[in-house]
Amino acid sequence: MKYIDEFRSLKLAKNISAKIAELALPARGGRGGRRYNFMEVCGTHTNTFYRFGLSKLLPENVRLISGPGCPVCVTDESYIDNAIILAGLKDTIITTFGDMMKVPGSSSTLYRERAKGRDIRIVYSSLDALKIAEDNPAKNVVFLGIGFETTAPTVAMAIIEAKKKNLTNFFVYSAHKIIPPAMEAILKDKNVALDGFILPAHVSSIIGADGYKFLHKFKIPGVIAGFEPLDMLEGIVMLLREVKSGRAEIENEYTRGVKKSGNKVAQVVLKKVFVSTYAVWRGIGEIPKSGLAIRKEFAAYDAEKHFGIRRKKAAVNKYCLCGEVIKGVKMPEDCKLFAKSCNPENPKGPCMVSSEGTCGIHYKYKEK
Amino acid sequence: MRLNVTQYPILATQYNNKVNSMSTITLAHGSGGKLTHELIKKMILKGYGNPVLNRLTDSAIIELIKGRRFAFTTDSFVVKPVIFKGGDIGKLAVCGTVNDLAVSGATPLYISCSFIIEEGLSEKLLNRFIGSIKKEAATAGVKVVTGDTKVVEKGSCDKIFINTSGIGVVKYKRDLSVNRIKPGDKIVINGTIADHGAAVMLARNDLGFKDGPESDCASLNRLILTVLRKCSNVKFMRDPTRGGVAAVMNEIAEGASFGIRLFEDEIPLDNGTASFCEILGIDPLQMGNEGKVIVVIEAREADKALRLMKKDPLGRKAAIIGEVTREYKGRVVLKTKVGGERIVDMPVLEALPRIC
Amino acid sequence: MCLGIPMRIISKAGDKAIVDSGGTKREISVSLLKDINIGDYVIVHAGFAIERLDEERAKETLDIFKSIKP
Numbered sequence: 001m002k003y004i005d006e007f008r009s010l011k012l013a014k015n016i017s018a019k020i021a022e023l024a025l026p027a028r029g030g031r032g033g034r035r036y037n038f039m040e041v042c043g044t045h046t047n048t049f050y051r052f053g054l055s056k057l058l059p060e061n062v063r064l065i066s067g068p069g070c071p072v073c074v075t076d077e078s079y080i081d082n083a084i085i086l087a088g089l090k091d092t093i094i095t096t097f098g099d100m101m102k103v104p105g106s107s108s109t110l111y112r113e114r115a116k117g118r119d120i121r122i123v124y125s126s127l128d129a130l131k132i133a134e135d136n137p138a139k140n141v142v143f144l145g146i147g148f149e150t151t152a153p154t155v156a157m158a159i160i161e162a163k164k165k166n167l168t169n170f171f172v173y174s175a176h177k178i179i180p181p182a183m184e185a186i187l188k189d190k191n192v193a194l195d196g197f198i199l200p201a202h203v204s205s206i207i208g209a210d211g212y213k214f215l216h217k218f219k220i221p222g223v224i225a226g227f228e229p230l231d232m233l234e235g236i237v238m239l240l241r242e243v244k245s246g247r248a249e250i251e252n253e254y255t256r257g258v259k260k261s262g263n264k265v266a267q268v269v270l271k272k273v274f275v276s277t278y279a280v281w282r283g284i285g286e287i288p289k290s291g292l293a294i295r296k297e298f299a300a301y302d303a304e305k306h307f308g309i310r311r312k313k314a315a316v317n318k319y320c321l322c323g324e325v326i327k328g329v330k331m332p333e334d335c336k337l338f339a340k341s342c343n344p345e346n347p348k349g350p351c352m353v354s355s356e357g358t359c360g361i362h363y364k365y366k367e368k
Numbered sequence: 369m370r371l372n373v374t375q376y377p378i379l380a381t382q383y384n385n386k387v388n389s390m391s392t393i394t395l396a397h398g399s400g401g402k403l404t405h406e407l408i409k410k411m412i413l414k415g416y417g418n419p420v421l422n423r424l425t426d427s428a429i430i431e432l433i434k435g436r437r438f439a440f441t442t443d444s445f446v447v448k449p450v451i452f453k454g455g456d457i458g459k460l461a462v463c464g465t466v467n468d469l470a471v472s473g474a475t476p477l478y479i480s481c482s483f484i485i486e487e488g489l490s491e492k493l494l495n496r497f498i499g500s501i502k503k504e505a506a507t508a509g510v511k512v513v514t515g516d517t518k519v520v521e522k523g524s525c526d527k528i529f530i531n532t533s534g535i536g537v538v539k540y541k542r543d544l545s546v547n548r549i550k551p552g553d554k555i556v557i558n559g560t561i562a563d564h565g566a567a568v569m570l571a572r573n574d575l576g577f578k579d580g581p582e583s584d585c586a587s588l589n590r591l592i593l594t595v596l597r598k599c600s601n602v603k604f605m606r607d608p609t610r611g612g613v614a615a616v617m618n619e620i621a622e623g624a625s626f627g628i629r630l631f632e633d634e635i636p637l638d639n640g641t642a643s644f645c646e647i648l649g650i651d652p653l654q655m656g657n658e659g660k661v662i663v664v665i666e667a668r669e670a671d672k673a674l675r676l677m678k679k680d681p682l683g684r685k686a687a688i689i690g691e692v693t694r695e696y697k698g699r700v701v702l703k704t705k706v707g708g709e710r711i712v713d714m715p716v717l718e719a720l721p722r723i724c
Numbered sequence: 725m726c727l728g729i730p731m732r733i734i735s736k737a738g739d740k741a742i743v744d745s746g747g748t749k750r751e752i753s754v755s756l757l758k759d760i761n762i763g764d765y766v767i768v769h770a771g772f773a774i775e776r777l778d779e780e781r782a783k784e785t786l787d788i789f790k791s792i793k794p
Binding site for chain 2: 748
């Protein structure tokens with residue numbers, strides 16, 4: 001696969017890994033090497049890191065924390081509960097990305113509801129959901145809008161298309177979120193000790209390197225890295241160089257996919273259809289201005305308006321430590337629920353909902 | 369014999385399901401992964417288990433006549449859609465049954481074929497499946513000697529379900545069993561993985577992709593019997609159908625005193641299938657195969673088995689993809705192509721397209 | 725939420741294009757990009773091209789990787 005395989009070269013990985021060790025470990029004979037704590041904030045980076053077993057290629061003192069980067073896993077219970085209610089309505093088809101099927105609601109999942117006979121369909125694109133609406137004029141089609149800044153513009157385009165076509169049976173139930181406020185919330189916690197961020201590849205394709213200007217006030221470096229293993233390893237090299245030279249800049253490793261100003265067309269479309277609102281992040285709680293709601297002009301396509309869905313107050317399990325795990329402040333083993341009532345088949349928080357989340361990984365590797 | 373509760377190669381998902389407190393059977397129970405195994409062990413074996421059934425082998429080995437062992441297997445085919453690139457449900461029914469007999473060391477001889485047909489199915493389509501069955505049976509050298517036909521109301525099944533059983537004569541002298549597997553043994557496969565799973569997902573067309581992977585659906589009895597004839601130390605064989613290579617490796621390693629190490633670089637993968645899996649974020653190790661066999665063999669004979677497979681048209685891309693090791697007891701670990709390492713889980717459910 | 729891979733544009737009509745990777749093809753929307761041509765590689769996410777893959781930069785990045793010697 002062009003532009004993928006070359007970025008998975010064993011030889012190059014070995015060399016970059018050796019470079020990381022050279023930068024991170026103390027000079028020969030030296031003592032007391034410091035620890036480096038970096039955080040990635042995108043589920044796809046978490047996936048690459050796990051899938052290619054990259055932890056083996058990092059020295060002991062370099063740690064990559066898995067932050068709140070999975071928009072699916074941080075979707076709270078009440079959203080799923082509402083989606084399930086919608087699925088039970090007469091003549092209603094629920095369309096969703098595959099990942100959502102497994103996220104737990106308070107008592108069920110979309111997958112289980114489908115097994116009971118509800119019309120819940122997996123789609124690859126919001127445009128597929130739009131087509132289902134066109135093909136089924138007598139039914140209401142609700143698309144579950146999940147995703148960060150990478151996905152939201154694509155869903156915005158589907159809404160714009162729906163308006164152009166004067167559809168009256170297509171709705172989006174938005175749980176879209178944006179990353180910067182979540183990053184700020186993490187950085188404002190005094191317990192957090194981060195040396196830098198690996199910034200998401202495709203969110204950055206949309207918002208550009210300019211989208212991270214807010215990091216300047218925290219004086220923390222950030223490197224936009226692609227999703228291939230060599231990209232992530234090089235991203236870590238660039239972060240180590242910044243930390244060691246006392247810089248705190250936003251750098252771009254993923255130059256082939258990210259421009260400084262991002263994708264202006266996508267940014268305009270995003271602003272045209274969505275407006276920022278508060279959002280509830282599973283395991284973390286409410287973060288102001290971190291969610292995207294559909295604007296008044298497109299209210300006809302807003303599932304919340306059409307079906308009268310009311311936002312519930314966030315119910316946070318008081319024992320769930322995901323918020324702290326995501327910040328890198330606690331480990332899964334510190335959590336009372338870990339591997340007991342919280343496990344991959346019955347996950348409580350996002351760190352376990354995602355099989356590559358910190359708790360999901362620790363569970364896989366713990367002694368059986 | 370592998371118990372398929374129900375199979376739709378749909379995209380199912382992870383869900384809290386302790387079998388004891390379970391109130392409904394879900395699609396995940398039929399996906400060949402963890403929940404299927406739980407259902408079999410905790411309900412079926414508990415219900416009517418016996419020494420033969422409890423072994424949970426692809427075919428039951430029975431000594432009907434003293435000194436003569438027979439293999440007996442059964443399977444149900446509920447694939448959706450019924451036609452996909454590289455085959456259809458009829459071809460699949462024959463291949464699946466023949467392969468279940470062959471991996472047990474048997475020469476497949478006779479199969480039965482029962483249809484459950486949904487009211488409204490066109491005769492043209494039924495004729496197509498019958499033609500596929502005839503063709504594949506001839507290719508495999510088996511005879512369809514008995515069957516049954518039922519028609520159910522529209523909506524009670526999806527176009528057609530096929531149930532088969534098969535019988536064969538076991539010629540391989542050694543016992544093919546996981547109990548014989550030891551550290552040092554090698555793991556060989558006869559070709560590219562994930563093609564069938566990808567082809568079926570593609571054919572469903574919900575995801576809008578065109579062209580792309582073709583099912584590898586094929587009868588492997590000749591290839592398998594060639595290896596068995598010339599290699600004296602084959603320990604165990606299984607065809608990685610639903611749940612893929614990941615499921616079979618975990619089935620072998622679970623509870624064992626050894627572990628399994630797979631080498632990502634050695635695992636054959638077709639370009640089109642690789643792209644398809646990348647686009648949808650699917651792990652090829654979890655995708656189904658219908659023309660592949662995993663052979664666990666003593667290290668000394670691994671290269672020989674490889675050579676024999678490559679001589680067969682169904683084994684041109686054969687490869688040694690892993691080894692049994694003293695490390696990672698009870699687990700399956702993948703050495704990744706960039707030199708990293710990760711655990712390969714028993715899949716909980718059918719592979720799911722991801723956006724995240 | 726960012727899974728997207730580089731795919732090659734093999735045909736185009738208005739806002740829609742057919743992309744290919746390894747023989748697997750799909751119709752996608754290019755409405756989020758301007759000046760897309762047949763033969764371009766684009767990053768495809770959820771049925772949309774979200775950015776053109778800059779082949780020059782890709783080569784530069786690989787050259788940087790190749791220049792890293794332990």
